[in-house]
Amino acid sequence: MSARQILLGVCGLLCLGLGLVGGGVGSLVTEVFSGTGADYKLMMVLSAVALVAAVPVVVSGRERNLDQAETPDPEVPVDVPPAGREFDETIQGWRFRTPLVGISTRKQVKRRLRKAAVEAVMRAENCDRSRARRLVRRGDWTDDSEAAAFLGNATQSVVRTTAAALPRRVTPVEYRVRRTVEAIYGLERGDSR
CATH class of the missing domain: 1.10.287 (Helix Hairpins)
Structure with missing residues (x-):
């Protein structure tokens, strides 16, 4: 006072x-x-x-009777997992890699990739959904034979895929998935098919 x-x-x-x-x-x-x-x-x-x-x-x-307010703690950024982390964990998990056990997981991943490929083709080719689905189904959406075979009806040699996957220490299915993701990403960036 x-x-x-x-x-x-x-x-x-x-x-x-x-x-x-x-x-x-x-x-x-x-x-x-x-x-x-x-x-x-x-x-x-x-x-x-x-x-x-x-x-x-x-x-x-x-x-001595005065109580002053204290400033709150400053806000801190929230930790957010990087984009695609869940997808990476799925394809690196044992359920995806195991041939008989991971059938449903592989189908789910294939469905997600097919949907992403169709949407990427729609944007890149400026076409409707039905045409983009036909392109993906026939394997004409990319020049990458592994990606085209994984999502489409085209057949790809299992021996050739296994030979390409072994030096990278991944399973043939994981190798095809990663090649498909790269092809979709290239299509989104505007790289040549």
Whole structure:
């Protein structure tokens, strides 16, 4: 609390005390009250009430009673997995790689890739969905024979695919999937088919 607040508070209390007690300086107070009208007396009463109401305000203005708000912690960026992470985990998982167990997983991946290829062909060739499906089904949407065989009706030698996949240490199905993804990505970028 500042010295000014204390001084004003003491002055206000002294004025209030003088006004209320008034007996010690009775003749002066009586002359002031008798020479004034009713409206002035009302103002004096209201002033006294205001001074009494000011006492708690002055007392509550102390620094030790002051609770300041603390700033919250700054926002931090949310960790988001990179795009395609779930897809990569799916094709690297044991369910996808196992020949008999992963049939449903491979079908699901193939369905997703076929849909992505059809949409990429639609954008690249500026054609409707039915024509894009025909291109993907026939294998005419890309020059990559592995990708065309994986999504279309074209046949591709399993021996040749296995021979290409072994040095990369991936299964033949995973090799075809990755080649298909690269072909779709190339088509989206505008590279030649």
